[in-house]
Amino acid sequence: MENVNDIKVRNISFSFDDVPKHWVLGNPIMTHFSNSMHIVFPGGEKFFVRSVRKFSKEIKNQKLAKDxxxxxxxxxxxxxEHERFWDIMEAQGLNPDRFAKALNKVAFTGKWSLENIIVKSLNRISPRLGDKMTLSVTAGLEHYTAILAHALFNEPISTNKKLAPQMLExxxxxxxxxxxxxxxxxxxxKEIDDDYFLRIAGYSIASIVLWTALGTGQAYFISQDKDIQLKSVPSHIREFIQEIVLGETGKGLSKNMFSYFKPNFHPDDIDDRHLAATFFSNKSYG
Ligand SMILES: [Fe+2]
Ligand SMILES: [Fe+2]
Known part of the structure; x- marks a missing residue:
């Protein structure tokens, strides 16, 4: 087993050959929610890196600086890797590029994007408050990705053979x-500024932006999908609600998303590092 405390960069490239258009249980509603993640995650991940790098030189804890x-x-x-899947989506008749450009304009790098407005307006109120807020939003979004990850390991549909195996990997x-x-x-x-209200304000922004972006992407890809049969839509929506919203993913999210509000919360309160260690112990990723 690998050392669970190491943050190892694995330069892996996935094969997306033969991924069916409706790769989540053959259900377009569920698939396009997941497809939305292929656009929202890369935009978000670049934002995380921009946000945390602003502070990296100030970190005194050597282990954290390395992390x-x-x-x-x-x-x-x-x-x-998520962006590499855009080619497959395009070949399936979807237009991920257009959604990515719109998301960037509204949320991240556009002149009037949420990111720019937060940084510029709050930095004017107090030096670096805007940078701290984007760091706080990043920490909040990282809580969401961590609890979504945790939920995946409990999700029965993820072991279902109807989910494309290369996507599951x-x-x-x-x-x-x-x-x-x-x-x-x-x-x-925490090391830069451990103010509770800063953390919760960032998490609140993260919550609104994440679910709005994912829902918008889902609706956008549904609207582009010419292979959806209208008469099947109610049963697909029902399955999405039953399997995801009311299923293990929804239950896991609702259980863990509010824990972030505890004043003494730390991500390691959720004991799940063994899940990652076990997964990688069976792999030969570089
Ligand atoms: Fe990520
Ligand atoms: Fe992450």
Whole structure:
């Protein structure tokens, strides 16, 4: 077993050959929610790296400084691999590029994006408050990726053969690395400024942005999908609600998302590093 405390960058490239268009249980509603993640995650991961790097030189804890490098390396490869899947989506008649450009304009790098507005306006109120807020948003989003990862390991549909195996491999790899680095941004935020209200304000912004972006992407890809039969939509929605929203993923999320509000919360309160260690112990990723 690998040392669970190491944040190892695995430069892996996945094969997406023969991924069916509706790769989650043959259900387009569930598939397009997951497809939305292929766009939202890379944009988010680049934002995480930008946000945490602003503070990396100030970190006195040597282990944490080393972990920031591992974190940035892992997120860079996550973004790259999710973006590689865009070619497959395009071949399936979807337009991920358009959604990615719109998301960037509204949330991240556009002149009037949420990121720019937060950084510029709050930095004017107090030096670095905007940078701290984007770091706090990052720590909040990392809590979401960690609890989504945790939920995946409890999710019965993830062991179901109706889910494309090459996509499942990508999801488990990403989930395991999210668990490995789940505390990095949280600990950086704590070392830079451990104000409770800063942490909760960032988490609140993270919650709104994440679910709005994922839902918008889902609706966008559904609207583009010419292979959806209208008469099947109600049963697909029912299955999405039963399997995901009310299933283990929804239960896991609702159980863990509020724990972030505890004043003494730390990501390691959720004991799951063994899940990542066990997953990687069976792999020969570089
Ligand atoms: Fe990631
Ligand atoms: Fe992450």
């Amino acid at each position: 920031i490098k591992g974190f940035c390396g892992q997120e860079g490869i996550h973004a790259r 990508l999801m488990y790899w990403h989930a395991s690395e999210e668990i490995e680095h789940k505390a990095v941004c949280f600990d950086v935020l």
